[in-house]
Amino acid sequence: MLPVLLLALLIYLVGGIVYFGFRRPGYSHLRHTISELGEDGALHRRAVSWGLFFPVGAGLVLGALLADTAALGGLLLCLGIGYVVAAVFPCDVGSPSSGSAKQAVHNLGGAVEYIGGIFFLHQTQSALLFQAVVPANVQLGLLIGCLLALSVPGFPGRGLVQRVAEVLLFGQALWLSFH
Numbered sequence: 001m002l003p004v005l006l007l008a009l010l011i012y013l014v015g016g017i018v019y020f021g022f023r024r025p026g027y028s029h030l031r032h033t034i035s036e037l038g039e040d041g042a043l044h045r046r047a048v049s050w051g052l053f054f055p056v057g058a059g060l061v062l063g064a065l066l067a068d069t070a071a072l073g074g075l076l077l078c079l080g081i082g083y084v085v086a087a088v089f090p091c092d093v094g095s096p097s098s099g100s101a102k103q104a105v106h107n108l109g110g111a112v113e114y115i116g117g118i119f120f121l122h123q124t125q126s127a128l129l130f131q132a133v134v135p136a137n138v139q140l141g142l143l144i145g146c147l148l149a150l151s152v153p154g155f156p157g158r159g160l161v162q163r164v165a166e167v168l169l170f171g172q173a174l175w176l177s178f179h
Helices: 002-023 045-066 070-088 101-123 136-150 158-178
Strands: none
Touching: 002 045, 002 158, 045 070, 070 101, 070 158, 101 136, 101 158, 136 158
């Protein structure tokens, strides 16, 4: 049941990101963060926040309740918190590292998602996907590098780096749900 839920959420999220990215003039998946699809003043802000981020976040929290290990449950809970917070506290324009109080809460939600995700993946590193090719420490290091790059103001590849981190986190969560 849990793998089916996670796969459905992943397909829905990717489809929503592609769809809303296409609908937003000037949006680049390489330069812009996922949060910027629902930023203050964005044309489809409410649809992104409440039609994409919130259901994905709520589904991940539900998945955390269904998880059979504490590490997978913690990973899914952190991912879910990140998306629910992004829905309730949309980012300021450009999703800056600092800004309004709302942006601070938004960034805190992102920190829970990424730092918490790294923590829980570390807890289950012996079961991570692709270990024969890419050791767990390298995968976790890549996630840490993505987190650091995301925090650099004006970094031109923020969107790409964030998507790499999301693929790693969601991919590992889906993999772990099967094991």
